[in-house]
Amino acid sequence: MGNIKNRHIIDSNNLSEESYFISILQEAYACGLLYDSDIENIQLQCIDFLAYKSERYDGGESSSIRVEVAENIMKSNLYTIGLYLKSLPDADSAVSELKSTRIDEIYKKGRDLIDEKIRTVKHIYKLAKKNKVFTLNYTYNATLDDNGIGTFFRLYNPDYEAHETPASIDYQLCNPVINLEGIEFIQKYLENLLIENEFCRNFDTQDIHYLLYGYDEGYKDLLINIFEHVLTAGLGCLLANKSIKKLEISEDEIQFLDKELSKDTNYSLALKLQNATKKLIEKMNIINPLVEEYIERSLPKITSNIAYGIKTNALDKVFVIPINPDLKQKIKFLSGVKMEDEDYRKLINQLLISEYSLDRIAIIKEKVESFNDLEDILFDSELNDEEMALVFDMLEDIEIAALIKQNPFKSDIQAVDLSEAEYELRLNLEEYINHLPIGRKEQIFEMVSVIIDE
Structure with missing residues (x-):
C-alpha cells in the first residue's frame, strides 16, 4: 500500500x-x-x-x-x-x-x-563558451558572445522585469525553447546549447567545416543549426554502412540511400532511423543521458527532413557531401593592363558628350581592352540602366563573375557606405543577373566562388 x-x-x-x-x-x-x-x-x-x-x-x-x-x-x-x-x-x-x-x-x-538561477546560468554560460564549436557561422558566434547572451546578465532586471529576456539570441537550436520566459528561457536555451556543443565536439572542427561548406559555401552567414547537420550526417554514414568519424558520404552512397529508403513507409523509415540512432550513440560511446535524450528528441525533425528529401528527389540536400574549399578548383582571372590616365580622361569625355546610346556602346567596345578600365567606366561614364545592360551583354560569363566578385550584391543597410555610382552598378548588375536563364546564372555564381584575381 x-x-x-x-x-x-x-x-x-x-x-x-x-x-x-x-x-x-x-x-x-x-x-x-x-x-x-x-x-x-x-x-x-x-x-x-x-x-x-x-x-x-x-x-x-x-x-x-x-x-x-x-x-x-x-x-x-x-x-x-x-x-x-x-x-x-x-x-x-x-x-x-x-x-x-x-x-x-x-x-x-x-x-x-531567481538569484539562485542567475548564479547557475552564469556557470552554464561559462561551460557553453568553454566547449563551443569552433566555426565560421556568424549567428552561433554572435549568440555566445558577451554582446549576445552575455548582455542578459548586464541588462536583466529581476525586480521589475523578471519575465523579460534582454539578450541578442539569433542562433537557432535544433530543439527550440518554447513557453518559457526570463531566466528560465536563458537557462533552458544554454542547457540545450551545451548539449549540442558536447555532441559536436566529438568531431573534428575541420570536418564540420567541410560538411557545412558542402551544404552551402556561404554557411557562415546562414541561420543554420550545426548540431542538426552533424547528427544528420552521422546517421547518413551509418545508414550507408560507413564510419561516422569524418562525416563523409559520397554521391553514389546518397543515390544508394535514396533507392533504399524510398522503399520504406513512414513507420519503417522512422524505425530504421531509431535503430541507426541507437547504433550511433553506442559507437560514439555517449554516456551522458542528457545528450542521449536530446538526440532522441531531435529524431522526429531529422526523420521528417529525410522523408521530404526522398519525396522531392532532394536527398542530397539532407545528406550533404563535404567539400574542402582549399581543394576546390580555382580560376585565375587576368584584368589586363590599364590605359594611361590621359587616354582614360579623353575616353570618358568622349562618352559623356556622345548623344546616342549605341554610339557610346560602340566606343566602349572599340577602345576598352582591360577589365579594370571597363569597371572604372561603369562608375564614371554615367551610363543609364539600358546602356549598362548592353555593356553586360558584351561580356563573357567569367567577366560578369569578376564584376560580381568585385561588386557583391548587398542589402540597402549594408550598402549605406557605397557611392551612388557603386550602388547603381550593383543594382543594375543584380537586375541583369536575375533575368538570365537559371542554368547560366548558376554557372556564373559558381565562377564567382572560385575566381582568383591576378
Missing part, C-alpha cells in the same frame, strides 16, 4: 509554463480547490503588492506611474510567484501554498530562486 502514488486533483498538462501562476488559479478554481473568496483574496494581495512594488520602482518620488509600466511590474511579480510555485512537488502543493502563505512571502521565495 505504501507504493501507491497519491492522486493529484490538478492535471499538470493543463498548466501553462509561461503563465504558471494564472493557470494554477484557473485550474484550482475549476477543480474546486479554490473558491470565489480565495481568488478574491489572492487578487487583492497581488494588487496590494503591486502598489508596494510600484512605489519602490520610482523611489517614492511620484504617486503614480504609467499604466504600461504598472502592467509590466505586475507581469514580473506573477512570473516570480509562478517560478516558485513551479519548484514545488506538484500543482496541488502549489495550491496549498497559495492558501496558507501570503503573496508577498511567496514572491520573496521566488525572488530568491
Whole structure:
C-alpha cells in the first residue's frame, strides 16, 4: 500500500509554463480547490503588492506611474510567484501554498530562486563558451558572445522585469525553447546549447567545416543549426554502412540511400532511423543521458527532413557531401593592363558628350581592352540602366563573375557606405543577373566562388 502514488486533483498538462501562476488559479478554481473568496483574496494581495512594488520602482518620488509600466511590474511579480510555485512537488502543493502563505512571502521565495538561477546560468554560460564549436557561422558566434547572451546578465532586471529576456539570441537550436520566459528561457536555451556543443565536439572542427561548406559555401552567414547537420550526417554514414568519424558520404552512397529508403513507409523509415540512432550513440560511446535524450528528441525533425528529401528527389540536400574549399578548383582571372590616365580622361569625355546610346556602346567596345578600365567606366561614364545592360551583354560569363566578385550584391543597410555610382552598378548588375536563364546564372555564381584575381 505504501507504493501507491497519491492522486493529484490538478492535471499538470493543463498548466501553462509561461503563465504558471494564472493557470494554477484557473485550474484550482475549476477543480474546486479554490473558491470565489480565495481568488478574491489572492487578487487583492497581488494588487496590494503591486502598489508596494510600484512605489519602490520610482523611489517614492511620484504617486503614480504609467499604466504600461504598472502592467509590466505586475507581469514580473506573477512570473516570480509562478517560478516558485513551479519548484514545488506538484500543482496541488502549489495550491496549498497559495492558501496558507501570503503573496508577498511567496514572491520573496521566488525572488530568491531567481538569484539562485542567475548564479547557475552564469556557470552554464561559462561551460557553453568553454566547449563551443569552433566555426565560421556568424549567428552561433554572435549568440555566445558577451554582446549576445552575455548582455542578459548586464541588462536583466529581476525586480521589475523578471519575465523579460534582454539578450541578442539569433542562433537557432535544433530543439527550440518554447513557453518559457526570463531566466528560465536563458537557462533552458544554454542547457540545450551545451548539449549540442558536447555532441559536436566529438568531431573534428575541420570536418564540420567541410560538411557545412558542402551544404552551402556561404554557411557562415546562414541561420543554420550545426548540431542538426552533424547528427544528420552521422546517421547518413551509418545508414550507408560507413564510419561516422569524418562525416563523409559520397554521391553514389546518397543515390544508394535514396533507392533504399524510398522503399520504406513512414513507420519503417522512422524505425530504421531509431535503430541507426541507437547504433550511433553506442559507437560514439555517449554516456551522458542528457545528450542521449536530446538526440532522441531531435529524431522526429531529422526523420521528417529525410522523408521530404526522398519525396522531392532532394536527398542530397539532407545528406550533404563535404567539400574542402582549399581543394576546390580555382580560376585565375587576368584584368589586363590599364590605359594611361590621359587616354582614360579623353575616353570618358568622349562618352559623356556622345548623344546616342549605341554610339557610346560602340566606343566602349572599340577602345576598352582591360577589365579594370571597363569597371572604372561603369562608375564614371554615367551610363543609364539600358546602356549598362548592353555593356553586360558584351561580356563573357567569367567577366560578369569578376564584376560580381568585385561588386557583391548587398542589402540597402549594408550598402549605406557605397557611392551612388557603386550602388547603381550593383543594382543594375543584380537586375541583369536575375533575368538570365537559371542554368547560366548558376554557372556564373559558381565562377564567382572560385575566381582568383591576378
